[in-house]
Amino acid sequence: MDGSIKHLWIGLLTKTFNVTVLMLKSISLENFKCFKEEATFNLKKINVFTGYNGRGKSSVFQSLLVLSQSLHRYGNIETLEINGDLVQLGVLEDLINCEKKTDSTIRFHLKSDIEGAEDIKLGYKEKEDSERLGKLDELEIDGIDYFNREVSAIQDDKNTIMEIHKLSNYPTQFHSLLSNYNYVSADRKGPTLYEEKRDLTIYNPIGKNGENLLNAIAKKKTLQDKVNRAVSYIMDGGEISINGEYARKTDILSLNFKTSNSSENKFKSINCGYGYSYVLSIVANVLTINKGILFIENPEAHLHPKAQSHLIKFICKELAEKDVQLFVETHSEHIINGIRICTLKKDSLITHNDVCFYFFDMNYCFIKLNMDENAQIDNWPTGFFDQQEIDLAEILKLGLLK
Template identity: 30%
Template sequence: MCNGRIEHIKLKNYKCHRSFESDLKKLTILAGENSAGKSSVIQALLMQYLVLGKKMSSINTLNVMGNNLGVALNLISPESVTGGFSIETTVDGVERILNYSVNETEEMVLDVQGNKELIKTELYYLNAERIGPRLANQIYNDSCYVGIHGENVIYVIEQMDKMLMSNPDISLPRDVEIAKIKRFSANVEEWLGIIVPDTKISTKVNVSQGIASVEYNTGGDFFGATATGFGVTYVLPIIVQALIATTKKNALIIIENPEAHLHPYSQSMLGKFLALIAENGVQIVIETHSEHIIDGCRIEMANTGHNEEMGIIFFSRSGGRYEHENITVNDVGELSSWPAKFFDQSMEDLRELLKIKLCKQ
């Protein structure tokens, strides 16, 4: 059994990726065009975790950690000569190649062969489709995982308060523990107030009824979640799960679209927060369309001298070709390259507006 982070990933004949290979940093950002292969890399990481972390010998493609991938055959590149695909991950310098093929009798099942030596990593995955504001949420008996959609976040906050109070060996890192009160929920509220200014929370859990609820205060009285915007509800599970991950020895968080429903300022602050979490030992993979998330990460990493721990993989497609480019960050936060369509739309739109102005003069 190996500990540590995933250092490298290689895909062969998985969906649009005939051949994909890249290092994974402490903080890896997947960016680029729609339908260019970003989500496919995340799906591959999830499948590897189910096999290597959860001891699964086969994969049900209808439920890959909440993702319905459809018929197994559709996951295989048409150009595959083996009738399957492979995913290779390197952990602690040890390569694990797993070969996936369609089960002979079940079209929704992938059989897996290869080096299945277990990895001791806690994986937390937050889907792009997180739950919106609810008056109450059902609770699930998991004290450390907010759930794929963030549905268990309120119950987890209460359970983490109890866990940290009863176990002195579990604590938040010094850089992350910013609340004056050494309580998990107090630190959640402090970080929420930094990312979404002047926001406070009040949680209630009714175990006998199996429900949990939250109220928010954004400068006045406390109101139910349905009286507050989507942004706060969407970002709360990210903050909670990230803080929990810092208490684990080996943790990987995969987050899709963390920027959803957030103001650009909050997106930037969230980027800084996630970079700080990565600096405190958590491996993070982010799929995003937000330059503000990326810029926040760049600022934090450059400011603390951890820029080499951040990497961006930019995905693009043209004429049926799928390509990717690795972008690094230097010690002042500059990017090693700026490929076409990499967050250049604002400049393109300004050029077009300037042309309109000149034509009308």
């Protein structure tokens, strides 16, 4: 083997991975789903996406989730796993903007706090042997193009040169930017009688649908106590108990609820409605994640407005001191207002500078809302939680005309 090539491979094999999770500062999407031209989202500690249905909110989540599941599936970023544990998006052609079919590359542009990997550009085309996979076609980090960079020290064919330099030189800290993701899907598991005992994975251990929820809670008594305190606060009373805990010789876990602190009666989860079960996946993820990014879709689902407000306040408080970024997709003004309240409380570690709101309008455009230190928004757009005022005005008008 040529000495220069050998040196590169040794460097690749002996390189130390830095697992410190650092802040994702922005993500830009180009030719990805509804984003024809490059669309940039500057990010903060708490990032909230709201607006009209089917206008691109979920696509922002999916862009990061598809990269993360690809890294976990293959151990690198060279193959895009379009259908994995987090998201199933069909074939690569489905991800290409329908108005830009002449360009077959979807592009992701990430900016982070990672020294040596602060500016990362990725491009993927359809893999020759599978329409359900993408192959890395563009890679640029901090201005260095890893596909077109000429390397005079190695005399070999171009493909080998590019492969070696791509693998050995892109900063391994980039892995940590996509590694620690917890995802709570809108389609999470509702009330269920039983859950089989199983080992938890390190990656998104509770599961995007909450399929491993009882296993996660049952493994640690201290976690169950924390969950109970959170549930009691969010739901104005309540407690969970899990039967078949790990010390017992059974393969089944079951969940019971006590819906009032003043009563000792416990009920099977299937007899307590969806609210308690839906909130549990969120609570458990918030309490167990210590670093990375937590994605939550529709946290308001099946919850009374007061519970929605309590839930987001609990989330903000718990994550304030953790090395965790929060991504929330919501259609609830109670979630939005709960976050605004958190930024105003004197004892809160979350300020208006830690929060970013994006609103997606009916024309597939989005705007970043400007919130000041008094939690006031000065560029309130049409369609941004104004339906109540519209309906009340119509009620008043129709009532006067009777």
